[in-house]
Amino acid sequence: MNNPIIVALDLPSPQKAVKLAEELAPVVGAFKVGKQLFVSGGPDIVRKLRATGAKVFLDLKLHDIPNTVAKAVIAATDLGVQMTTVHASGGTAMLAAAENAAHEQAAMLRAEPPLVLAVTVLTSMDDGDFAELGVGGSLEEQVLRLAKLATGAGLRGLVCSPQEIEILRAELGDDVQLVTPGIRPATMKADDQKRTMTPAEAIQVGANWLVIGRPITGANDPRVAAIGILHSINPELVPESERREPIPEIVDCAECGQSLKLDATEQATGRYHCPHCDKDVAHKG
Numbered sequence: 001m002n003n004p005i006i007v008a009l010d011l012p013s014p015q016k017a018v019k020l021a022e023e024l025a026p027v028v029g030a031f032k033v034g035k036q037l038f039v040s041g042g043p044d045i046v047r048k049l050r051a052t053g054a055k056v057f058l059d060l061k062l063h064d065i066p067n068t069v070a071k072a073v074i075a076a077t078d079l080g081v082q083m084t085t086v087h088a089s090g091g092t093a094m095l096a097a098a099e100n101a102a103h104e105q106a107a108m109l110r111a112e113p114p115l116v117l118a119v120t121v122l123t124s125m126d127d128g129d130f131a132e133l134g135v136g137g138s139l140e141e142q143v144l145r146l147a148k149l150a151t152g153a154g155l156r157g158l159v160c161s162p163q164e165i166e167i168l169r170a171e172l173g174d175d176v177q178l179v180t181p182g183i184r185p186a187t188m189k190a191d192d193q194k195r196t197m198t199p200a201e202a203i204q205v206g207a208n209w210l211v212i213g214r215p216i217t218g219a220n221d222p223r224v225a226a227i228g229i230l231h232s233i234n235p236e237l238v239p240e241s242e243r244r245e246p247i248p249e250i251v252d253c254a255e256c257g258q259s260l261k262l263d264a265t266e267q268a269t270g271r272y273h274c275p276h277c278d279k280d281v282a283h284k285g
């Protein structure tokens with residue numbers, strides 16, 4: 001199993017993004033560059049992230065005439081990204097043009113083609129927003145219709161919400177790559193994500209990649225947070241250099257001295273949140 005964590009680098013400054021990426025590269029699978037970071041950092045941010053040795057997911061959600069989208073995918077392939085996104089609602093011709101562009105340009109460069117992922121219905125839309133568009137059927141039916149349209153046009157992957165993974169996996173089989181945001185470790189707050197799954201749950205129901213932002217980028221120690229998440233998915237994913245002797249299940253808080261029970265991830269990372277003194281604590285052995 002590959003490291004499935006894609007860290008969403010939703011940060012205001014390209015400098016901060018590169019610094020964080022350098023710290024996290026050994027313990028995560030890829031970095032996602034979205035519109036905010038790409039508009040501020042330009043193609044150079046992608047080059048700098050690639051220079052850390054990490055994979056890059058360029059999430060620009062392209063939606064335009066087929067020729068324009070194909071040209072943008074060629075430019076992304078030239079930049080050496082491993083994944084990029086297009087809106088499935090752009091239709092078969094646009095989707096096929098994007099996929100073909102990725103393959104043809106990669107063949108010219110003798111490189112692997114980037115995975116062109118289709119976005120179906122934005123998860124920010126609810127049934128009311130959807131009805132306004134005048135598209136017949138339910139939102140879920142539209143997700144499935146667009147997912148089939150995208151795979152029918154040759155796309156090898158989709159971005160989906162955690163709740164859609166099971167149905168898409170059942171309908172589309174095992175080959176399609178499913179990339180999902182809306183991931184929250186059990187101990188963390190949901191922020192503005194409404195329907196979340198833990199990293200382990202999402203992998204269990206069939207996700208290939210997990211897009212995780214604030215639980216890692218907003219943590220006191222992002223590297224420890226990433227290692228904790230990896231450990232919760234599969235302890236063998238944690239690089240050997242980062243493994244440590246697990247600490248006991250019951251410990252006395254290093255800050256307030258009261259005893260507390262740790263879960264497996266907290267035992268593995270030696271970091272916990274103490275419910276007694278409400279502090280993030282690094283265990284002192």
Ligand code: C5P
Pocket residue numbers: 008010034122123124161181182183191193211212213214215
């Ligand atoms: O911080 P958080 O883990 O919520 O970040 C999730 C990332 O995934 C953000 O970059 C967000 O824009 C993106 N995303 C999402 N929901 C979608 C599609 C993308 O949260 N449906």
